[in-house]
Amino acid sequence: MLDWCFGPQWRWRLKRFFRNGKVTILCLLLTVIVIRGNLGAGRFGTPQQDFIEIRDHFYSSGHRSEPRRVLEEAQTTATATTTNDGDSNSYEQFDINKILVDEGEDEKPDPNKPYTLGPKISDWDEQRAEWLEKNPNFPNFIGPNKPRVLLVTGSSPKPCENQVGDHYLLKSIKNKIDYCRLHGVEVFYNMALLDAEMAGFWAKLPLIRKLLLSHPEVEFLWWMDSDAMFTDMAFEVPWDRYKDHNFVMHGWDEMIYDQKNWIGLNTGSFLLRNCQWSLDILDAWAPMGPKGKVREEAGKILTRELKDRPVFEADDQSAMVYLLATQRDKWGEKVYLENAYYLHGYWGILVDRYEEMMENYHPGLGDHRWPLVTHFVGCKPCGKFGDYSVERCLKQMDRAFNFGDNQILQIYGFTHTTLASRRVKRTRNETSNPLEVKDELGLLHPAFKAVKVSSS
């Protein structure tokens, strides 16, 4: 026994023990690190989270926590920002998910049945005509050439992911309220997702159908995206031009029917008449919409068939281009692709020219000289990332808003100090004879708002 413990063998055994031990310990260390790296060790989190926490510890939390909320997932935000329990009156670190309750189940669609927007209606024109006759108090024309128009727009019921997205949505709806007040158009702001299958840009289809059927007194439904703003407050849509058409979109015939270009028209701002034809085209439009496999596959078809379309799931605009290009005989006659004025105006080519427009032209033109609508496609101020630089988008949206707002303010004798400024300055002094003052654009009591004088 003693011989085994002490003696030349002892050193050798010891050395062997250490050598094996080295290897064992290395293996153990390896295992621990792998596990730690992948699963995390309880409250210490994964190494990446550690890194983030260490980084935050060294930088002031005020600066970093805000942009992190902008660009990271809500979960990380909830774990990373420590709630100040004693400060519950402060709005600064509030997480909306604490109060919103997601209850109930989504309707599960039958996978065997093809998607429909609703039960097929074939006699809508007759139903509607009968209703209008029985309800003379709700005429579909409110003036000799003026149909009753409902402007429909909307946004998500949850707060924007971006810090300032909601502010721009607010400005956008104020802009629409102003235009619609001047032009006698009603506004419907939607914040409800009527059909979970048609989420995202397709959500407008079930909404439009529902509104057409629920408001027979409405002659034209005007869909407008939340990122589109009115920049010509004096321009009245030439309703007469469309008396033989049911669907008016901004676009070019050649780009759709000849080139099949995916941006040959724009579905961010369009007019749809309340009639059977519209219900039919909505039904024909919808099948590419249901999310999941259907939308993905449809996206591939569209990318293949349409010119210049990038690869992504099917969107309503491409689907409409495809529908018109392939079924021109069926639908083309009643579709008017308007390009005489900017029913939709791509912002990129307009926003830098506002000063030039103010110098050379005047409101009421609606076209490239003074666009009716400036549409901020691709900016996505409510989301996390857009296709353009954040700075350019937000600054230009401010300018477009002020450009439109100036036309409203001038009615009351004010204007923004510059197109970039929130401040306003007086352009007309107050007088003791306010009724003699006429605003330049004649928007205070415009002709298109005049009520029919009853012959008495």
Place this chain on the structure above:
Amino acid sequence: MGHDTGTPEKRRALPTTTANGGRATTARVPRGRQIHRTFNNIKITVLCGLVTILVLRGYIGLNLGTSDADAVNRHLIEETNRILAEIRSDKEPDDPEDQSESEINPNVTYALGPKITNWDQERKVWLDQNQQFPSHVNGKPRILLVTGSPPGPCDNAIGDHYLLKGTKNKIDYCRLHGIEILYNMAHLDKELAGYWAKLPLIRRLLLSHPEVEWIWWMDSDALFTDMVFEIPLPKYDGYNMVIHGYPDLLFNQKSWIALNTGSFLFRNCQWSLDLLDEWAPMGPKGKIRDEAGKILTANLKGRPAFEADDQSALIYLLISKKDQWMNKVFVENSYYLHGYWAGLVDRYEEMIEKYHPGLGDERWPFITHFVGCKPCGSYGDYPVERCLSSMERAFNFADNQVLELYGFRHRGLLSPKIKRIRNETATPLEFVDQFDIRRPVHGSNGSRS
């Protein structure tokens, strides 16, 4: 590890390596033993190498893709940060400081504008000459609902979100009742900023829109919760101002919350212009407002010490010049032209169960007003969670009444998602007749042009 096989050789190898440790020993070490030792060393080296790589991977990330995304992320964070700070700041880069504007002379009473004394006649003449802009449409007086918010983003994003929801709520009510909305985001008068900003705005609108019979000011934190109820305007034929309050609190107790200027109506007439002129002097910011605040705190019961606000100033004015003004002011409390939220929001479920829209009073409040919540600022007078969840409930409570026509309802008063309550049909018009709030069935008038 094969320590057994190595034993006999090691017994021989060990003394040699420890004794010499030099080149000479290599010739004497058997080949197999050498290879075995090399393998052992390689094993350990490889293991160490793996450990190092994993440690590096876990902490720094050797994957080139992630570092790219991080750089892009960081750049976006910085850019967004800078832009948000710029948007939020009051300083305008291109805006020349208006130094020429002189300080308000405290000895001269502040005036909203040049005095007008014959507004009633002027307005009547205008209406006669402009028959296409009548003051009454389809038998109902023309109302303009005025609301607003500051031109810049709120201190926190959630504030803007609730401003947006509040605006949608007002759009819905006004569409159903043929009322026009004006949403103001401009400071018309630098002196009268804050809660006083409504005064110059209301005056400006009264004078610009003679066709408007009533101007209805509504705070941005007030929500309609009864979509069917309509203000009984014929009741106010002999009055020029309608405001929610309690006469007892006003005259006997002189309480600073006897009336609420968050929701009130002004008739378009000379009397209103005169009242606005009398109301304004406590408003100009700075010394005047502070001093006025002290007077108000001294004279009104329960008022804390802060600068003069429009509500306290109006109460003080109506109390001290009761005979001059009160005969034309209707202090309304038979329905909630302004409904203080704290006593109402918890009862919504009970209301849904027992009552129905159209009552406007404590059974189904017309307006729920979130005084003190201040979601656009940084701090409110109440816990944030209570305020925001209550606002969400009030919004959904009202939205349910709008969605009913379309066959939907929110899943819960706190849920942004909706559920179907009526199946789609091929004859939707029968439901339109039944559920549209504007239809005669509900007792409200017909169309608006």
